[in-house]
Amino acid sequence: MTPPSRESRRPVAAVLFDCDGVLADSEALVNRILAEDLTTRGWRLSGSQARETFLGMALPDMLPMIEARVGPLPPRWAHDLSRGIAETLLAEVEPVPGAVAAVRAVAAAGLPVAVASNSGRAELLAKLDRLGLADAFGPRVLSFEDVARPKPAPDLYRAAAEACGAVPEDCVVVEDSLLGCRAGIAAGCRVLGLARETEASVLAAVGAEPFREMAELPTLLGLRQGVA
Template sequence: MSAKRRPRAVLFDCDGVLADSEGVVNRIVAEDLTARGWRLSAEEARETFLGLAAPDMLPMIEARVGPLPPRWMHDLSREIARAMLAGLEPVPGAPAALRAVVAAGLPVAVASNSARAELVAKLERLGFAGIFGERVLCYEDVAAPKPAPDMYRAAAAACGAPPEACVVVEDSLIGCRAGIAAGCRVLGLTRETDASVLASVGAEPFARMEDLPRLLGLPEVVA
């Protein structure tokens, strides 16, 4: 894939793009739901819920296990946040790619379908919180989570750029749809989702975060 013109801002998803968190989250969700009667492996949880925000997961789960406790989302989010603070690692190549974007002077934002407590814990653990500052968006900040365009439109606004001048970096079909719907150029990392699936909604597949600076037309920063 050849590089295109330099964007005005870069908008990152978190899970699977910056944070290598999918395995931890899927394990916790699978264990919780299995205990409630919906037997799922971590891999099955990934296939079922990849990219979804908790409010969109809720009706799917209650259709299988019945009504959940009122604080289920809150308690699950706290458990995930604790796990993230204990041992989360970055996606390979993500720290250097993020440094390259910042070194080029481009504003960055993170937009995730995670709850805020989870998202903040992930960014703090990875040392990215100071890089994004206030430009941290979660599903609680918008009217509709991904695949709606709300979150990426808000992230673009936080960076002071129109969506069509921004690049979104995603790894899920739901996230890519959100970026495309917002009017952004979308780069789809293929660690979790097949390249043809991401390309089918208009994303540009790429295999390694190390390749991101080149795809943005930026100098690379050595890890």
């Protein structure tokens, strides 16, 4: 799929960010905690194996896969796991290089920004607090708990566009996973694919425009303001 030329693109009305791997360098932490939990239940996984198995997935979509391997989970398993992840993230997670400055530059240029994540709400808010970005997004923070269907369905990015007062066709999504890119494309957005954990060719194959560093984002959006 070939992206439209710069001349034919609609003006950008809002920028919609994924969180894990785009804003928060949290994949390794989350996958470590998940792998440790599942290993105690009989599914031996390393953090890297957990990443390969569950990258981009929301917890409700992970549950059938997990229970098929380890049997029924305790009733509060998802709640307790999310709480443990949130506590760890609040204490340890660091930003993706260039991400905080990129968000600030986009907001300073007058574009509304939202974050749309397959994480649970508690985890997502913990990450934004830790990164110092909660004020940048304000109420425009959406988790899988806020929509009927998580990514790769388009619901999250359609809701994020609405929260910004824009139509999806005028929004740019910033993603790093295959599932997330598919969600943005399905919503009708232009998708920029950060090629850190996923190969650029894989992101391009579903219609995303790959890029390498978050510091490039203002230039890709055609903003005059750069990232310090």
